[in-house]
Ligand SMILES: CC(=O)N[C@H]1[C@@H](OP(=O)(O)OP(=O)(O)OC[C@H]2O[C@@H](n3ccc(=O)[nH]c3=O)[C@H](O)[C@@H]2O)O[C@H](CO)[C@@H](O)[C@@H]1O[C@H](C)C(=O)N[C@@H](C)C(=O)N[C@H](CCC(=O)O)C(=O)O
């Protein structure tokens with residue numbers, strides 16, 4: 001056995017390579033796999049494959065320099081399979097290179113053998129957490145996070161994998177385990193993460209499936225029990241070329257191994273294409289902000305109320321074996337979050353969760369950190385959001401407006417040394433959708449904050465008589481003063497920083513955590529409640 005490493009032994013057995021090939025050196029320390037030389041160390045087995053820009057083969061020396069002692073090299077020549085080469089590059093660090101025929105195609109199985117000891121995908125997957133994949137242009141992060149929270153509140157620890165990294169939820173409490181380079185990681189990173197999560201007691205994982213990830217087959221050989229499609233709007237045409245091929249890439253999810261339940265958005269016509277392409281053995285469920293056609297199973301909402309405390313609506317569920325309805329409340333903002341919550345609940349009900357337990361759990365959920373995150377108080381409610389582009393600011397203000405009973409106040413700035421044309425546009429949007437505007441500092445980098453603010457002001461001429469504009473460069477002060485002067489029923493949207501924990505000023509990063517500032521401010525007077533009342537307010541615009 002090579003260096004008494006059982007994991008490596010399992011992989012070699014799967015590859016039909018004699019373990020004796022690697023008996024000259026000690027590989028006992030190897031305990032993880034990576035496709036990227038930039039992420040390896042002495043305990044990594046480096047898998048060198050070709051990509052669309054470069055080839056891992058070019059980075060063998062770099063991997064050796066980082067202490068890596070073994071690399072598998074992809075080869076198209078079957079006669080090279082199992083050949084070993086000792087290399088000592090310019091760095092003088094030795095690395096054993098083992099050629100593997102068609103390595104790229106074998107990545108998933110290698111990962112399963114390495115981490116679970118089983119050499120069939122099925123056996124290995126049964127040992128790992130179950131997977132729900134969420135795809136769509138918008139809402140992937142939100143739905144994955146809501147599902148993981150709800151699942152953890154009803155059952156065992158659950159996790160989400162996506163743009164916000166790998167997050168483990170236990171009884172609703174979130175712990176960030178690691179960052180991800182991609183929204184949908186490569187198959188080696190995915191299986192590595194699944195194995196880590198399993199060790200931590202996690203039983204189900206909600207995975208964001210990007211169109212790039214699906215098109216590049218990053219989910220290949222991953223057993224995805226349930227798939228969710230949120231919506232399709234224009235995006236990523238640089239990569240996919242046309243809306244048709246972008247949509248088609250998303251629908252590749254239907255071909256995921258073992259996919260048995262698919263959840264579709266009845267309010268998006270694109271879902272009909274999904275329905276046509278489903279396989280006979282796949283059960284289709286639907287969610288909608290309106291009544292669901294009697295022929296369909298799934299969830300829908302009625303009597304939706306938006307208040308400064310969040311959303312509240314009547315949740316209806318119709319499934320083959322039950323019908324139920326119950327009012328639910330949650331600290332989420334905007335009609336799109338009602339849709340996201342419906343998608344999450346539908347997917348969990350489709351997987352056998354109890355309706356009563358889910359309804360209970362909804363009252364304990366939180367928004368994704370820094371994305372329309374709601375902090376209620378005895379004065380205005382405050383929303384912390386990451387919006388830092390004109391369109392994102394517009395969407396955030398539109399979503400906040402339906403919850404506002406008093407004034408909608410917007411605090412924001414713009415970054416320095418970046419696209420300055422957006423400043424005037426963001427000014428115009430604030431003028432169009434907010435009642436009061438407070439301009440402040442964002443990451444000014446090495447631009448003068450006053451110059452940036454002057455640019456934003458170009459979009460803020462001719463305010464209506466009911467509107468007001470003020471400027472406070474100190475961001476924390478701007479928030480505190482605005483909140484102090486606010487009234488019950490007002491909503492303050494603080495846009496631009498979201499989950500970030502720094503401000504970049506004079507090219508230096510200083511500690512700045514807006515979520516903590518707002519949490520302290522609003523909870524000093526009254527603790528945040530997670531149970532919004534069902535009071536009614538204006539409907540969506
Ligand atoms: C264009 C694209 O999608 N590229 C993805 C693709 O890389 P690639 O095939 O081009 O790989 P490559 O750069 O040629 O490198 C070949 C091999 O050499 C290795 N390498 C490369 C350089 C090095 O120094 N050392 C090294 O070992 C690489 O790890 C790779 O194994 O496969 C890699 C592994 O899965 C991805 O990390 C990489 O995503 C890049 C970083 C990326 O930016 N992708 C974006 C477009 C993307 O995928 N975005 C979506 C989200 C979109 C959204 O909704 O916003 C996502 O899922 O992240």
Ligand SMILES: Nc1ncnc2c1ncn2[C@@H]1O[C@H](COP(=O)(O)OP(=O)(O)OP(=O)(O)O)[C@@H](O)[C@H]1O
Pocket residue numbers: 136137138139140141142143163183208230231336337339340371395396
């Ligand atoms: N169901 C939805 N429909 C339309 N817009 C949505 C929906 N859910 C969220 N959004 C908007 O899209 C933004 C991004 O949401 P989210 O992060 O959940 O989506 P995503 O698909 O993961 O996108 P990204 O990969 O860009 O993060 C939110 O701030 C919100 O403005």
